[in-house]
Structure formats: C-alpha cells, structure tokens
Amino acid sequence: MAGVGRFGALHARVWRELGAEVVGLCDVDARRLADVAGGLGVAVVSGDLPSLLARVEPDVVVVVSDEATHADLTVTALEAGCHVFVEKPLALSGAEAWRVSAAAATAGREVVAGQISRFAAPYVRMRQTLSGGGIGRLCALRLRRDFSRQWFLSFGDRVHPVWESCIHDIDLAVSFTGRPVQRVSAVAARAAEDEAPSVVSALLEFQGGVIATVESAWLVPDSAPRTLAGALALDGSIVAEAEVLGADGILRQRLVADDLVEWTSTGAVVPDLSLWPEEDGTVGGALRQEVAYAIDVFLGRRPADRVPLQEVCWGVEAAEAVVASLAAGAPVEVPDRGPDTGRGR
Numbered sequence: 001m002a003g004v005g006r007f008g009a010l011h012a013r014v015w016r017e018l019g020a021e022v023v024g025l026c027d028v029d030a031r032r033l034a035d036v037a038g039g040l041g042v043a044v045v046s047g048d049l050p051s052l053l054a055r056v057e058p059d060v061v062v063v064v065s066d067e068a069t070h071a072d073l074t075v076t077a078l079e080a081g082c083h084v085f086v087e088k089p090l091a092l093s094g095a096e097a098w099r100v101s102a103a104a105a106t107a108g109r110e111v112v113a114g115q116i117s118r119f120a121a122p123y124v125r126m127r128q129t130l131s132g133g134g135i136g137r138l139c140a141l142r143l144r145r146d147f148s149r150q151w152f153l154s155f156g157d158r159v160h161p162v163w164e165s166c167i168h169d170i171d172l173a174v175s176f177t178g179r180p181v182q183r184v185s186a187v188a189a190r191a192a193e194d195e196a197p198s199v200v201s202a203l204l205e206f207q208g209g210v211i212a213t214v215e216s217a218w219l220v221p222d223s224a225p226r227t228l229a230g231a232l233a234l235d236g237s238i239v240a241e242a243e244v245l246g247a248d249g250i251l252r253q254r255l256v257a258d259d260l261v262e263w264t265s266t267g268a269v270v271p272d273l274s275l276w277p278e279e280d281g282t283v284g285g286a287l288r289q290e291v292a293y294a295i296d297v298f299l300g301r302r303p304a305d306r307v308p309l310q311e312v313c314w315g316v317e318a319a320e321a322v323v324a325s326l327a328a329g330a331p332v333e334v335p336d337r338g339p340d341t342g343r344g345r
C-alpha cells in the first residue's frame, strides 16, 4: 500500500477483510507509517514506493496517498508489473490520466480507480433503471455534493477542491452518459478567508447533448447532523443529492438518507449506510463492493467494466476543464487528448 493516512488505513482493513494479504506499506510520514504498520502487524515498510517494491513483489499496489502523487505512483507500480487500485482522482490532468492508461496497456496490467460512487447502491440502481429504459432518453443530470466546512480548512484545498469533491459527480455523470464532456462553464465563490474556492458550480455539456450541473460547497457547519462517524477516522457531514432527468421520468435520491437519525449526547447523527458502514464487525457498503470488484478484476475473474479506465480519463479531463474555466472566467472546450476519444466526438 502506498499512503496509510485516514483512508489508507481503512483500505488496508477492507482489503484484508476480503482475503488480501498486506505484504508492505509505504508513506512519506515516518511516524504515521510506524503507527499504522504496528497496528496492522506489517513488518516491511518504507518511506517511498520504489524502495518498497525493491523488497516485496506484490500482485497489487493500492495507492491512497495525497492526490498529486497518484499518477506517478500508479505508473511506478505498473512498471514493476503490479495491478493498481488508485484512489480518486486518478490524476490531476487529462494528459497524466492518459499517461497512466498508456502505461497500463504497455504493462498489460489493470488499473481500477476508486470512483466509489459507481458502487453506492442508490446510484447503481439509478444507472440500471436508466439503462433499462425506465425513464426514456437521458436529457440532464443535476448533481450536488456538500462537505463539512472543517474538512475544507484541514485538507479540502490541498489540491483544487474540484479534485476532492466535484470529481465524484463528474465521474458519476460520465458513468450515466457513457460519453466524454465537450464543453464546460464554471463559476466559484469563496468564504472570506479562503484562498481556494469553497463553492463551485459547473455546467458540463456532453457529446450527444446531455447536460449536467455539478455543484459543491464546503460550507456545512459543525452544527449540522454528522453523517460520517465510524469506520473512517473523519467526523463530519456529506450532503449529496442526485437527479437523473429522462424524457419519460425522473430519478431522485439523497446519498445519505435521513431514515435513520440518532440523537446522542454529542449531537445528532444521520449515519451513512451506503459508503463504508460497519456491519457485524466488518466494513460493508460501496467500499467493500469496490474492493471486491477490484480483486475480481485483478484475478481475471471478471471484465473491468464497472470503472472503465477510459471513462475515468474522460472524468479527469472534464475536471481539469472545470478548473480551467474557473481560471479563465469563461467556457472551456475539453481537448481531445485520449487515444480513443476522437471516435464520435
């Protein structure tokens, strides 16, 4: 595993619960690495991935490090002959994403990107209903995801916030349309003391005419009911809503539903039951589904069709265009960089 911070530690637990052996860990933070390795009982540790791969020969490298390191670490692991699970975002530019895709093809290894929303039960059902013709021809998507204000102040702006929050919904939109984005217009606002924008609204125009609005605000106050409190060592709130508008019907959902509310001595909790809930001592939900899927892909037991790398690259291209549109203050055309994206664009 490369990166054993908050989510890396949870990943290690889930991979183990699904039968994987964790043979080595690396992290640039020596104290964090020692703590997590001690807790997991993993003896082989290193401060960087190349020196770890000189000591162990894993089948799979799980990349859960800071966003800016994902593409390079993934290519390093591919060149060492490993399959790779890499957390979102796959990369911080379309060019880097396609570089990873090319490296995977050259190495003959699989890359599964951690676009967890593709495995969350409500979105899975929405996609099935759509593809089954339940609401007719897809016309538009409205996707919104708000996060805790305190997260923004602690890590939300370590890369442009689009890569932290909007990338989930941009990838979801790509998964619903199965097409690349052609054009993006975005606007942003920031709370007074912030350097990076804490509120983003983007309009994506897909090839084929579908439009999607993607909105994100990192302004949920601590007084709001907590939705994350449990398996991931991160307390706070995610408030996400999605609408899929078809010619013959509309699908609507909330990521964290309020059908279970807990009023406790430390405040109100509306616990997430879809992403990584603890069920009978193990981690369930979308994270378990996602890791189980990756293991099946890596073992050649199923095709890599739930998170196609090409679609993930389209999502990264679109996210890059959102950042570019914010910088330009104008709409941006998404450049056609990928090896296959020219088809039908």
Ligand SMILES: NC(=O)c1ccc[n+]([C@@H]2O[C@H](COP(=O)([O-])OP(=O)(O)OC[C@H]3O[C@@H](n4cnc5c(N)ncnc54)[C@H](O)[C@@H]3O)[C@@H](O)[C@H]2O)c1
Pocket (backbone or CB within 6 Å): 002, 003, 004, 005, 006, 007, 008, 026, 027, 028, 029, 032, 047, 048, 049, 064, 065, 066, 067, 069, 087, 088, 089, 114, 115, 116, 164
């Ligand atoms: N899919 C989801 O819902 C979800 C949820 C949380 C986090 N994430 C993603 O997981 C990743 C990690 O997030 P986090 O919250 O655990 O962050 P974190 O800051 O807690 O952990 C990141 C760790 O990576 C380490 N690191 C940085 N550069 C490294 C390198 N070159 N090699 C090895 N280790 C390195 C850091 O020292 C740190 O320990 C991010 O990409 C984040 O977007 C995804």
